[in-house]
Amino acid sequence: MTSAAAPPAVVGVIGGGRMGAGIAQSFAAAGSSVAVVERDAAAAIAAHDRIAAGLRQVAERGGLDETAARDAAARVTTVTSVAELPGDAGLVVEAVPEDVALKAGLLAAAEQAVGAECVLASNTSSLPVTEIAAALKRPARFLGMHFFNPVPVSALVELVTAPDTSEETLRSAIGWTRALGKQEIVVKDSPGFASSRLGLALGLEAIRMVEEGVADPEAVDTAMRLGYRHPMGPLRLTDVVGLDVRLAIAEHLHTTLGERFAPPRLLREKVSRGELGRKTGQGFYSWR
Structure with missing residues (x-):
């Protein structure tokens, strides 16, 4: 049984909508520095505001103290290009609309921006991760990480392995999931997963x-x-x-x-x- 690990020190999230903001908020609250990619400056500002508001709500409910919520919000930055993702990111999660070509293209671009050891993940809820992995040069460092809405309070993350996903990548994803206080299930790539x-x-x-x-x-x-x-x-x-x-x-x-x-x-x-x-x-x- 894999024990809970610390989350990655640096995380990238592609897409700052409801799901992406929730993923970014969860990692920031757990201590990660998070870079969120959005399509333009206005969308980036809106994404940061969404994350900060979510952290304030958690503080109001007693899940974080106000200082911790402010510190978490301060750990979130935004960029407007995948090429601007931090080179030292340990994990990059895409959370864009359900389109294989869109997801594959963004993850392939992210792969060029980060180090060789960075894990790439798709938040897809049903698309074949094997097909997305085909666009990558290092498919062993890729898997599906299906978070649930609303991410900050949902207890489950569905980890979806493609044929080339390495055991090391899966172990890392399990540890990071538990570091967020969530429970993983592991499934093989199949239409709709579980x-x-x-x-x-x-x-x-x-x-x-x-x-x-x-x-x-x-x-x-x-x-x-x-x-x-x-x-x-x-x-x-x-x-x-x-x-x-x-x-x-x-x-x-x-x-x-x-x-x-x-x-x-x-x-x-x-x-x-x-x-x-x-x-x-x-x-x-x-x-x-």
Whole structure:
């Protein structure tokens, strides 16, 4: 059993949106210096503000004292190019939209900016890490690190190994996960891994039940919360994750695993109307 290690002294995070900011916040709170890559100066400022606000919220809840939260925020810097990632980074995690070519291109560029021993990781929730690894010169130093939303309070990290991922890389990722106070599961590269595949199967069936008029969203979610002790029902969770994200994963798994993952008509309709869940104010629930 791998014991908890210190997190990397220096971490790079590509993408400062909700997931990237949460990853950066978690490493900064654990003591790492974190460089966040965003597309331009305005987005970089917004990412830093997002991380600082998250750290203040943790302090307000008693998870950090105010001085520690300020110190953690001070350890976060932002850059506007992958080429500006710190050369001494021990870990670089990309957290950009679910597009294989986009992720592979950014990680290949990051590989050129950092040292040979740096571990590269993708935060993909369902895309094949083997395909992303094919773009890298050092695939042994690469794996999937699938964090969950919201990252600072989620207890799980799904570590996804490609065929070339080395044991040393996996051991490092396990230690860093535990240094964040999180629990890892290790899975081999497969469509949807373990978490997205199971979670999506439940979510799609819940959407079909609403589509067929079996029950309204609140009833479906209450059934799973009270009957099965899920902390959040599958439709509210879909709103939190984003209906567009769920649709993209469903389309990928439909292609790779077959008809049982075919996206319901209702999901497609909501996405086409811009009802993407919490981030747009409307999904299966109103978030306004």
